Amino acid sequence: MDEVFNAAVIAKKLIEKKSITPNDGGCQEYIKKELENYKFSCENINLEDVKNIWLRKGSDRPLVVFAGHTDVVPSGNIDEWHTDPFTPEIKNNILYGRGASDMKSSIAAMVAATQRFIKDNPNHKGSIGFLLTSDEEGPAKYGTQKVIEKFKKNNTNIDYCIVGEPTSSKKFGDTIKNGRRGSITGHLKIIGIQGHIAYPELAKNPIHYAGTLINDLNNFKWDNGNKYFPETSFQISSVRSDEVASNMIPRSVDITFNLRFSNELTQESIKSKFEEKLSELGCQFEIKWNCSAEPFITGEGKLTKILQSAIKEIVNVEASLSTSGGTSDARFISQHAKETVEFGPLNETAHKVNENINLQNLAELEKIYYAVLCKILI
Numbered sequence: 001m002d003e004v005f006n007a008a009v010i011a012k013k014l015i016e017k018k019s020i021t022p023n024d025g026g027c028q029e030y031i032k033k034e035l036e037n038y039k040f041s042c043e044n045i046n047l048e049d050v051k052n053i054w055l056r057k058g059s060d061r062p063l064v065v066f067a068g069h070t071d072v073v074p075s076g077n078i079d080e081w082h083t084d085p086f087t088p089e090i091k092n093n094i095l096y097g098r099g100a101s102d103m104k105s106s107i108a109a110m111v112a113a114t115q116r117f118i119k120d121n122p123n124h125k126g127s128i129g130f131l132l133t134s135d136e137e138g139p140a141k142y143g144t145q146k147v148i149e150k151f152k153k154n155n156t157n158i159d160y161c162i163v164g165e166p167t168s169s170k171k172f173g174d175t176i177k178n179g180r181r182g183s184i185t186g187h188l189k190i191i192g193i194q195g196h197i198a199y200p201e202l203a204k205n206p207i208h209y210a211g212t213l214i215n216d217l218n219n220f221k222w223d224n225g226n227k228y229f230p231e232t233s234f235q236i237s238s239v240r241s242d243e244v245a246s247n248m249i250p251r252s253v254d255i256t257f258n259l260r261f262s263n264e265l266t267q268e269s270i271k272s273k274f275e276e277k278l279s280e281l282g283c284q285f286e287i288k289w290n291c292s293a294e295p296f297i298t299g300e301g302k303l304t305k306i307l308q309s310a311i312k313e314i315v316n317v318e319a320s321l322s323t324s325g326g327t328s329d330a331r332f333i334s335q336h337a338k339e340t341v342e343f344g345p346l347n348e349t350a351h352k353v354n355e356n357i358n359l360q361n362l363a364e365l366e367k368i369y370y371a372v373l374c375k376i377l378i
C-alpha cells in the first residue's frame with residue numbers, strides 16, 4: 001500500500017499550501033522537488049502574478065503530459081467547514097481540504113504514478129511532462145494559454161495530454177471529458193423612443209420589440225448537436241429597463257444572454273445569425289460580445305481508448321465520453337496537442353465547503369494514471 005500512501009501524502013502537502021487563485025503557495029516548487037530525483041528538467045514561466053511550471057523528463061516522442069492547476073477557489077463560509085480548509089484532515093478514509101477534489105489530489109496522483117512508473121521502468125520510451133499553472137480558477141489569461149503559445153513557437157509537441165479536472169459525476173471513473181462546449185455572452189441594448197404611455201403612437205416601446213425577439217430566439221434551433229455535443233442552448237440571464245414610472249415607455253431595454261455552443265457553430269456564425277435577427281426586428285440596437293471559450297473536441301482515439309481500458313481494469317467502470325460542464329484549460333491545450341482529455345475524481349464537492357476525496361478513489365486514480373503511462377510508454 002506504499003504507493004497509495006504516497007499519493008495521499010503528496011495531496012496533503014499540496015492542500016496545506018494556501019494557494020488561492022492566482023497564488024501558487026509554493027505548490028509548484030514542492031512538485032519540482034518531488035520530481036527532481038527522476039531526471040525532470042524544469043522551466044518556470046512566471047507572468048504578472050501567475051506562476052507556471054513546465055517539467056519534462058526525456059526528449060523523445062511520444063510526449064505524455066499531465067496538466068493541471070495548483071490554484072484553488074477561496075474557502076467560502078468558514079463556519080460551514082467541519083475542518084480547516086487549509087489543514088488537510090483524514091476522517092473515515094476521506095481526505096478533507098480545499099483542493100481535495102479540484103484538483104490537488106489529481107496532481108498528487110499524477111506525481112506518485114510518475115515516480116512509481118519511472119522506478120519500475122527506468123528505460124521507458126518517450127517523455128513525460130507536467131504543465132502546471134496557478135491561474136485556472138481566475139481569469140486564465142497568463143496561465144496555460146501562454147505556455148501553449150510558447151510551445152507552439154519552440155515546437156514542443158504534445159502527443160497525449162491528460163488534464164486532472166474532477167470529471168467523475170456519479171461514480172468514480174464514470175466520465176472522461178473529451179471536449180467542452182463553447183461559451184459566448186451577449187449584452188444587448190434595444191433602443192426605442194421614450195414617451196408617454198397614453199400616447200404610444202408617439203413612442204416606440206423597446207420592451208415590446210424585445211418580446212418579439214425573445215420569442216423568436218426561444219423557438220430558434222441553432223443546431224441539432226452531433227455525436228459528441230448536445231444541441232446548442234440559448235439562455236437569457238437578465239432583461240432590464242431602468243424606467244420605473246408606470247406612465248412611461250422607456251427609451252431602451254438591456255438583455256444579457258449566453259449560448260453554450262457545439263462545434264457545429266463558431267462565435268462568428270453565432271454573431272452574424274444574431275445580428276441578422278436583430279436587423280429583421282427593425283429597431284436600433286447596440287451589442288457587445290464576450291466569447292470566453294470556443295468549443296473543442298478530441299475524437300475517439302488512442303488516448304480515450306487507453307484511458308477507458310485503464311479505468312475498466314482498475315475500477316471496473318465503463319467510462320463514457322462527455323462534453324458537458326463548464327470550461328477548463330483543456331481548451332488551450334487541445335489546440336496544440338494531438339489528443340487531450342480530462343479525467344479525475346468525483347466533482348460532487350468541488351468548490352464547495354467540506355471539499356473532499358475518498359482515499360480509495362485517490363489510490364485508484366493513481367493506478368489509472370500509472371496504467372496509462374505503461375500502455376503508452378512501454
Ligand SMILES: [Zn+2]
Pocket residue numbers: 069102103136165166
Ligand atoms: Zn479545476
